[in-house]
Amino acid sequence: MTRRKIAIVGSGLIGRSWAMLFAGAGYHVNLFDVTQELVENAIKDIEQQLHALAASGLLRGNLSAAEQLTLITGTKTLKECVEGALYVQECVPENLELKKKVYAELDELADDDTIIASSTSCILPSLFSENLKHRSNVLVAHPVNPPFYVPLVELVPAPWTAPEVVVKARKIMEELGQKPVSLSREIPGFALNRIQYAILNECWFLAQEGILDVADIDAVMSHGLGPRYAFMGPLETAHLNAEGMENYCERYGETIYNVSKTLGPVTRFEGEHLQKVNQQLLDQVPLEKLQEKRAWRNNCLASLAKLKQNIDKEQTD
Ligand SMILES: NC(=O)c1ccc[n+]([C@@H]2O[C@H](COP(=O)([O-])OP(=O)(O)OC[C@H]3O[C@@H](n4cnc5c(N)ncnc54)[C@H](O)[C@@H]3O)[C@@H](O)[C@H]2O)c1
Ligand SMILES: *[C@@H]1O[C@H](CO)[C@@H](O)[C@H](O)[C@H]1NC(C)=O
Numbered sequence: 302m303t304r305r306k307i308a309i310v311g312s313g314l315i316g317r318s319w320a321m322l323f324a325g326a327g328y329h330v331n332l333f334d335v336t337q338e339l340v341e342n343a344i345k346d347i348e349q350q351l352h353a354l355a356a357s358g359l360l361r362g363n364l365s366a367a368e369q370l371t372l373i374t375g376t377k378t379l380k381e382c383v384e385g386a387l388y389v390q391e392c393v394p395e396n397l398e399l400k401k402k403v404y405a406e407l408d409e410l411a412d413d414d415t416i417i418a419s420s421t422s423c424i425l426p427s428l429f430s431e432n433l434k435h436r437s438n439v440l441v442a443h444p445v446n447p448p449f450y451v452p453l454v455e456l457v458p459a460p461w462t463a464p465e466v467v468v469k470a471r472k473i474m475e476e477l478g479q480k481p482v483s484l485s486r487e488i489p490g491f492a493l494n495r496i497q498y499a500i501l502n503e504c505w506f507l508a509q510e511g512i513l514d515v516a517d518i519d520a521v522m523s524h525g526l527g528p529r530y531a532f533m534g535p536l537e538t539a540h541l542n543a544e545g546m547e548n549y550c551e552r553y554g555e556t557i558y559n560v561s562k563t564l565g566p567v568t569r570f571e572g573e574h575l576q577k578v579n580q581q582l583l584d585q586v587p588l589e590k591l592q593e594k595r596a597w598r599n600n601c602l603a604s605l606a607k608l609k610q611n612i613d614k615e616q617t618d
C-alpha cells in the first residue's frame with residue numbers, strides 16, 4: 302500500500318468524519334460533492350472540528366490539526382477526486398437509485414485495484430454493485446455516528462466481493478484507529494441494526510403493554526445494560542456472569558428460552574401507540590432542544606472515548 306490517496310464522495314455529515322479519520326492517519330484525502338460551495342463549507346467545518354478535537358485531546362494520530370487540514374483537498378470533478386485513489390469511501394445520501402448512478406460513474410473512474418466502500422446504513426451492497434466491471438472491489442464500510450467517538454465499522458461484502466478486498470479494507474480501518482468487524486455475507490440491517498432493532502422492538506412492546514413508561518424503559522439501557530455494554534458485549538458478559546458460557550447456559554438456558562418465547566411480536570411503529578411514545582419523548586426533549594441534546598450526547602461519547610483510551614493505555618503499559 303504505497304499509494305496514500307483516499308477519495309471521499311459526498312461531503313455531508315459522514316463524508317466529513319471519514320475525511321478527518323483518514324487525514325489523522327496521514328492519508329491524502331480528496332473530497333467531492335455536487336457543488337464547489339458544498340465542498341468549501343465542508344472543509345471549513347472540518348477545520349473547526351479538527352481544532353475542537355485537538356482542544357479536547359481527542360485528535361487521532363501524530364499530526365497537528367493544521368497538518369491534518371493540509372492533507373484534505375476539495376476537488377471539482379469526480380474524476381479528479383477518484384483518479385489514482387487507493388480507496389474510495391462513498392458517502393452520498395441513502396437512496397438506492399442515487400447510489401446506482403454514483404457507482405456506475407465510479408466504475409469508469411476507478412483503477413482495477415481501487416477499493417470502493419459504501420457508508421450505507423441499510424442498503425445491501427449487491428443492490429448497487431452487481432453489474433459493475435469492478436464489482437469484486439466493492440463492499441460496505443458502515444460507520445456509526447459520530448465515527449470519531451464510536452469507532453465500529455461494519456464491513457459487509459456482496460456475494461462477489463473478493464475476500465482480499467475485505468482484508469485490505471479491514472487493515473485500513475485498523476490503521477485509522479477504527480474498530481472493524483467483518484460480516485461473512487450480506488444480511489438486511491447488517492449486524493448493528495439487527496441488534497438495535499431487536500432492542501427497539503422489545504422497548505416498544507414494554508411501552509405498549511404499559512409495563513414501563515418511556516423514561517424508565519430508556520433507563521434500563523442507560524443505567525443498566527448500557528454501561529456494561531460499553532466495555533464488553535452480551536456474549537462475554539454471559540461468560541463472566543457464570544463459570545463460563547457453558548455453565549451460564551446450564552444455569553440460565555431454560556429461563557432465557559422461556560422468557561424469550563414471551564418477547565413481543567414484530568409490529569409496525571405507528572398509530573395511537575406512536576402518538577403516546579412520541580408525546581412522552583417530546584415532554585423530555587422538545588424538538589427545539591434536539592440540537593442541544595445531541596451536542597450533550599456527543600460530549601458524553603467523547604468523554605467515554607477518552608476513558609476507554611486511558612483504560613487501553615493502562616492495560617498495555
Ligand atoms: N448520518 C448518520 O448517522 C449515518 C451513519 C452511518 C452511515 N450513514 C450513511 O452515510 C451516507 C451519507 O449520509 P450523511 O448523513 O453524511 O448524509 P448527508 O446528507 O449529510 O450528506 C450527503 C452528501 O452527499 C452529497 N451528494 C449528493 N449527491 C451526490 C453525488 N452524486 N456525488 C457526490 N456527492 C453527492 C450531498 O450534497 C451531501 O453533501 C448514507 O448512505 C447514510 O446511510 C449515515
Ligand atoms: C506515529 O508516528 C510513528 C513514527 O513515525 C508511526 O510509527 C506511527 O504509526 C504513527 N501513528 C499514527 C497513529 O499514525
Ligand SMILES: *[C@@H]1O[C@H](CO)[C@@H](O)[C@H](O)[C@H]1NC(C)=O
Nearest residue numbers: 553554555556557558559560
Ligand atoms: C420453563 O417453562 C417450562 C414449561 O412451562 C416449565 O416447566 C419450566 O419450569 C420453566 N423453567 C424455568 C427455569 O423457568
